[in-house]
Amino acid sequence: MTIKLIALDMDGTLLNRQKLVPEKNALAIKKAMDKGIYVTIATGRMPASASYFAKQLNMNCPVVSCNGGVVKDLNTGKSIYEAHFSKDTITELISICYQKNWYIRWYIGDTIYVRYVDMDMFPAYKTTKG
Numbered sequence: 001m002t003i004k005l006i007a008l009d010m011d012g013t014l015l016n017r018q019k020l021v022p023e024k025n026a027l028a029i030k031k032a033m034d035k036g037i038y039v040t041i042a043t044g045r046m047p048a049s050a051s052y053f054a055k056q057l058n059m060n061c062p063v064v065s066c067n068g069g070v071v072k073d074l075n076t077g078k079s080i081y082e083a084h085f086s087k088d089t090i091t092e093l094i095s096i097c098y099q100k101n102w103y104i105r106w107y108i109g110d111t112i113y114v115r116y117v118d119m120d121m122f123p124a125y126k127t128t129k130g
Contacts, residue, residue: 006032007042007064010053014041021053029057040064040074047072048110066107 006029008014016022029039039057041050042064050065054074062071062080071081085093090106097104098115105114 003032003037005038005040005061007040010041010043010045010050014053021057026057029059033058033060042068046107046110046112051077 008029011019014021014025032039038061039059040061040063041054041059043050044067045065047063047065047070050063051072051074054063059074062073064071069083070079072079094104094106103115103118105112107113
């Protein structure tokens, strides 16, 4: 069986503990793409963060973000697929999290929403520019 696609998670897979791409990972990705294999990111992160690293590595296919909820063309930034919870479901989920005093964050597009800012909860975003 021939490998046609490699989809990489980011934190702890593509990125190291400093939230950067190690040179050995960048070289392995380039080697795979040189063999005609499609390489992309599939992550729980928001689209801007996933696209930032995919562009840095010259990846060659759409990026999957928001745990599969958003797929965007890397070159145009246009959505190929999006799935969203209903407003009622989101309202209920946020309410439950607030009642339990859980720290949560959610995305609308490329904007992160939080009840309060706690930078310790954002280590994964510190190396993403813009």
